[in-house]
Amino acid sequence: MKTAFQRRHLLSRAGSSENASQWLDSAYDDDGWWALAWIAAYDVTGNDDYLELAEGIFSALPIWPIVRYPDEYLNWAQTQWNWFSAQGFMGENGTINDGLLDNCQNNGQTVWSYNQGVVLGGLVELNKAAPDATLLEFANHIAQAAIATLADENMVVHDSCEPSNCAPDATQFKGIFIRNLHMLQQVSPHHIYKQVIDSCARSMWANDRNSQNQLGVDWAGPFQGVADMSTHSSAMDALVAAIGG
Structure with a gap:
């Protein structure tokens, strides 16, 4: 079980889409797996921080620009x-x-x-x-x-x-x-x-x-x-x- 400090540290890394770079390793598939993991975390917890992090990871993938419609x-x-x-x-x-x-x-x-x-x-x-x-x-x-x-x-x-x-x-x-x-x-x-x-x-x-x-x-x-x-x-x-x- 994670300590309160560990939970706060995890959330601080996942706090917004701006922190997505901390989860990227330049491997397209690895980055996608992280995005899926954070989406799953959002589904379980309803914590928007996780969803924002997944969005940030997707935005950082080497694809066409994201318009966000x-x-x-x-x-x-x-x-x-x-x-x-x-x-x-x-x-x-x-x-x-x-x-x-x-x-x-x-x-x-x-x-x-x-x-x-x-x-x-x-x-x-x-x-x-x-x-x-x-x-x-x-x-x-x-x-x-x-x-x-x-x-x-x-x-x-x-x-x-x-x-x-x-x-x-x-x-x-x-x-x-x-x-x-x-x-x-x-x-x-x-x-x-x-x-x-x-x-x-x-x-x-x-x-x-x-x-x-x-x-x-x-x-x-x-x-x-x-x-x-x-x-x-x-x-x-x-x-x-x-x-x-």
Whole structure:
């Protein structure tokens, strides 16, 4: 639990959009993740400081100038999806690959779980802001393709780096997928989504937990390697999704 001093320090960093520079590291995706984190903090707390910080981070991204008219963010989201969906980023089986060729086409290489999850969450939120049945159709297509590609016979999701080559960041990838799969399940339920979420959580707790209740990266088990903040945050996403139904 954070002390009062720590909470004040955190809020002082998040106090306004002017402080966004403290959270930027010149990596476009990292900055975007911070913006999403502060939006989530706002959703939980209602604290406008967090929302202003997210706005400041978005404004600092290397994109066209921000005009700040009412539908600015919605227009950006729709523009991004229209571009993304026209580029052929999805492979033949419907999954999204991690890399692009020089012509911005799918390179057909590694399918990581988080790439699927990021797009699922974006489509769910975009449909919430501007309802469009095709958005959820795309989301369901991607989700089911990802499950077919990444889940084992027990419906437990894996990344190709498991169990020993996922550090430092890929240990968190599956949590991103499960968290966003749960978001899709809330608005477009499918029995296979619930099955995957429940199977991952139950298998992890039964097979990928050591005597100190530390949770590892290979949810099918057995527990091996290092358990750290990244593996735990990923595991907690799965557990919370399972509890959320």
